[in-house]
Amino acid sequence: MGSAIEVRNLTKQYPGFALKDVSFQIPEGSIVGFIGENGAGKSTTIKAILDLIKRDGGEITLFGEPDGAKDETLKEQIGVVFDENCFPDYLNRRNVNRMLKAIYRGWQEERFEKLCERFGLPEKQKIKEYSRGMKMKLSIAAAMSHQARLLILDEALSGLDPVVRAEILDMLREFVMDEQHTVFLSSHITSDIEKIADYILLIHKGEILLYEDRDTLLEEYALIRCSAEEAAKLNPAIVVGIRRGRFDTEVLVRSREGLEANEDLVMDRASLEDILLYTAGEPGNERCAG
Numbered sequence: 001m002g003s004a005i006e007v008r009n010l011t012k013q014y015p016g017f018a019l020k021d022v023s024f025q026i027p028e029g030s031i032v033g034f035i036g037e038n039g040a041g042k043s044t045t046i047k048a049i050l051d052l053i054k055r056d057g058g059e060i061t062l063f064g065e066p067d068g069a070k071d072e073t074l075k076e077q078i079g080v081v082f083d084e085n086c087f088p089d090y091l092n093r094r095n096v097n098r099m100l101k102a103i104y105r106g107w108q109e110e111r112f113e114k115l116c117e118r119f120g121l122p123e124k125q126k127i128k129e130y131s132r133g134m135k136m137k138l139s140i141a142a143a144m145s146h147q148a149r150l151l152i153l154d155e156a157l158s159g160l161d162p163v164v165r166a167e168i169l170d171m172l173r174e175f176v177m178d179e180q181h182t183v184f185l186s187s188h189i190t191s192d193i194e195k196i197a198d199y200i201l202l203i204h205k206g207e208i209l210l211y212e213d214r215d216t217l218l219e220e221y222a223l224i225r226c227s228a229e230e231a232a233k234l235n236p237a238i239v240v241g242i243r244r245g246r247f248d249t250e251v252l253v254r255s256r257e258g259l260e261a262n263e264d265l266v267m268d269r270a271s272l273e274d275i276l277l278y279t280a281g282e283p284g285n286e287r288c289a290g
C-alpha cells in the first residue's frame with residue numbers, strides 16, 4: 001500500500017509562528033486524525049499540502065507524485081472541506097450542482113443530490129439562508145461527489161450536531177472501505193477522532209509530537225491516580241505529564257508495563273483528550289490542578 005500524502009521536513013515561517021521540520025506519511029486506505037491546540041499549525045500544514053500557501057522548505061508528495069497538488073488531474077482526486085462555506089452564498093443547492101458539474105470531469109450529479117437529500121438540504125433555498133451546519137454539510141456533499149481518492153477535512157465537523165457528525169463519520173468509514181481511499185481529518189472534537197481514526201497525528205507549536213496507531217495509543221497510555229510519593233517513584237521515561245491536585249496526583253504514562261500489579265496506583269484508560277492535554281502541556285508537562 002502506497003502513501004496518499006508524504007510530507008518531509010516541511011517548514012513555514014510566519015511572524016511569531018513556525019512549522020518546524022514537519023514530517024509524516026499517510027498510508028492509502030487509512031483515516032488519520034490531526035489534532036493540536038488552536039494555532040498549533042494544523043491549517044498551515046493542510047494548506048501547504050494543498051499548495052494553497054508557499055512553503056519555505058521541505059517536500060510534499062501526493063500519491064507518489066512530488067508536488068501533486070500542482071497537478072490538475074491529481075487535484076480532482078482530492079476532496080477538501082474547510083470550516084467555512086466555499087460557495088458563493090447567492091447560489092442554491094441546484095446551482096452548486098450545475099456549477100461543479102462544469103468544473104469536475106468526474107462530477108457525480110446524482111450522488112451529490114442523494115447526499116444533499118440525506119443531509120436534509122433544501123433544493124431551492126439560497127446558501128446565505130443556510131445555517132452553519134447546513135453549509136458544512138453542503139461542502140462535505142460536494143467533496144464526496146467528484147470521485148476523490150483523498151478527503152481532507154479541516155475542522156469540518158465543528159458546529160455540527162452529534163447526530164449529523166455521527167452520520168458523517170459513518171460516511172467517512174464507508175469511504176475508506178475502498179482501500180485506495182484515504183481521509184485526513186483535523187478536528188478539536190477528540191472524541192470523533194478517537195472513534196474513527198486509524199492513526200493519530202499530534203502537532204504542538206508547529207512540531208509533530210506524536211504519530212501513532214490509535215489502538216496502540218489507547219491500549220498503552222494510561223491515566224494513573226496516586227500519591228505524590230508514588231508518582232515520584234515512576235520511571236521518568238514513561239511519564240508524559242503530571243497534574244498535582246489537592247488530594248492526589250494524576251500522571252499520564254505512555255506504557256502500562258509493570259504497573260498493573262502495583263496496588264498503590266489506580267489506573268484508568270486515557271482518552272485522546274487526556275493524551276492531547278498532557279502531551280501539549282507546558283515545559284515539563286507539569287500542570288497544577290489547584
Ligand SMILES: Nc1ncnc2c1ncn2[C@@H]1O[C@H](COP(=O)(O)OP(=O)(O)OP(=O)(O)O)[C@@H](O)[C@H]1O
Binds near residue numbers: 016017036038041045
Ligand atoms: N497568513 C498568515 N499570516 C501570518 N500568520 C499566520 C497566517 N496563517 C496562519 N498564521 C499563524 O500561524 C499559526 C498557526 O495557525 P494555523 O491556522 O495553522 O493553526 P491551527 O492549528 O489550524 O489552529 P486552529 O485550531 O485555531 O484552527 C497561528 O499563530 C496563526 O496566527
